[in-house]
Amino acid sequence: MNKLLLTLVALLLSPAALAQEGGGAEVVSPMNSSMLVKMNTSISSTASKPGDPITGMLIDPRELRGAVIEGKVVRADHAILDFAFDRIIVGGKVIPIQSRIVSLTSSKGNEGRDDLDNRVRIEGVGIIAFGTATAVDEGAEVRITAWKR
Numbered sequence: 001m002n003k004l005l006l007t008l009v010a011l012l013l014s015p016a017a018l019a020q021e022g023g024g025a026e027v028v029s030p031m032n033s034s035m036l037v038k039m040n041t042s043i044s045s046t047a048s049k050p051g052d053p054i055t056g057m058l059i060d061p062r063e064l065r066g067a068v069i070e071g072k073v074v075r076a077d078h079a080i081l082d083f084a085f086d087r088i089i090v091g092g093k094v095i096p097i098q099s100r101i102v103s104l105t106s107s108k109g110n111e112g113r114d115d116l117d118n119r120v121r122i123e124g125v126g127i128i129a130f131g132t133a134t135a136v137d138e139g140a141e142v143r144i145t146a147w148k149r
Helices: 002-013
Strands: 033-039 053-060 068-077 080-090 093-105 120-123 126-129 141-148
Touching: 053 080, 093 120, 093 126
Parallel strands: none
Antiparallel strands: 033 053, 033 141, 053 068, 068 080, 080 093, 080 126, 093 141, 120 126
């Protein structure tokens, strides 16, 4: 019993240990986890508003492939578009997360470009396009870093 308890404590204290949610499925680290999301929602700096809901499907990590990830638009103005995912739905369970955008590949497969074909950079304010507007269409892939809330 003591050996089992010590092993459990060691796993919980290890920064590399993954959080577990139901059924032992690896969900999200309490530290930063890289995730690849295929967007199910189209958003743009001209049509979207802060608070608009967004959804996607997790592609990576493989253990979560197909899980739904949800969030909302944070900022949408001129050439800046920011959004964040705040929960993952796995097997009917909701896992609250925080996230930050790391990279973008357009729905046409162009890495580092939005769906208006503008080059983009990712900063603290989100996606900044080298143009007058920016858009992320359904099918675009977004790499995020996420951590358990």
